[in-house]
Amino acid sequence: MYNQNQLENLLKKTDLYTNDTFEKLILYIENLKKWNASINLTSKKLDIIKHIQDSLLFFEIIQNPIGELLDIGSGNGFPSIIIGILCAGLRITMVETNAKKCAFLRDTCMKLSIKARILNIDILSMKTQDTFSIATLRGLKIDSKIESKIYKLLSKEYGKLLIWTNPPPSLKKFNFTNSISKDNKYLHMYTKAQVAQQPI
Template identity: 35%
Template sequence: MKDNKIDEQEAPTVFWRINDWFPDLSPETKVVLKTYHEELIKFNRTLSLISPKSVFVADALHFADSILASKIIAQANPAIGKIYDFGSGNGFPGLIYAILNPKTQVVLVETDQKKCEFLGHMISTLALKNATVENKSVEAFPEGSIQFGMARGFSNISKILLIARKTMAKGGSFYHLKSEEWGMEVSEIPSQLCSIWSPSLVGEYKLPVGPVKFAVVRTEKIA
């Protein structure tokens, strides 16, 4: 009995603090987010959707992060009718964006078939009518076919701009979810890409816990 009590005391807590952090969200939205969280934790055991260390604080590192970034993107450009989430994998930020913006079509782009199956499962489970999955690479989309894109953890800014240079339409915008070192990534964009893309900071934010700042960086395709 003593050993069991020790095990129970040492078992780490899987936190869920979204309801307290975001009181402005509707009760229905909070239920959908909690369902997503539960399914993510369950499927993570076999698909490695998030790192083991982040499982217990996924509410902060993944959910709160994507909620805050999604709000910045939507506020910066309310006219977005359709947006592509490159390297969607675990659904961040694409699924969160779809949940928060039901009038916007969100396309989750992922090359891993099993992760695509997870994303499809989540769309069905959460009854999201505005989200779809594409099991293909960014380069596989027709030239100039994408007006708005976003990515979180997909790659550094320079590589994304290189990959998406043909797929993105002229005048289109790509939103990058980055750490507080976003300025370094922007400074490392090769000069030949700077003639095609114009970077700017859309907004910065902090998670409800911790001192680290995060940012949403926009790159507009100008040529």
């Protein structure tokens, strides 16, 4: 359940409110509830406002996001759909192993006019000729294989990895650079570690 006044107040507190954004978020929520009734995208007791608030942490840690974003395990659309609604200039690729959840994501992106590529694959099988400036990971545990894959997929120019979890994981291929928390929600940012140049 959610309250539209809560949603409006949340957006205004974060300076992200526009009529278009508000209307698209309502449409997203209604579509999420519709699909959830048949394919169990998330818990029926899901606090949607808190999940949106959690997703909005992205904009507090990334200022003026541009380029290509890779969202791993997009599932019910948090945070990728929220980011897509609020940042039309960011090119988003959503990776999800569940075919039904991919169908939901495609339907939602079509209804909201979000230009996103949705891949029904495991992140480990993704081709590494694709490169991204930002990768996001929420609700999934990162292990050494996933870390290595993300490292290869991120661009060489200090690609950023954002992970919603707590405590922040200890990663070997990334440098911990920033962290933010609000109302027991946590987002941590890592920068791709650069390989030192070998002497000639």
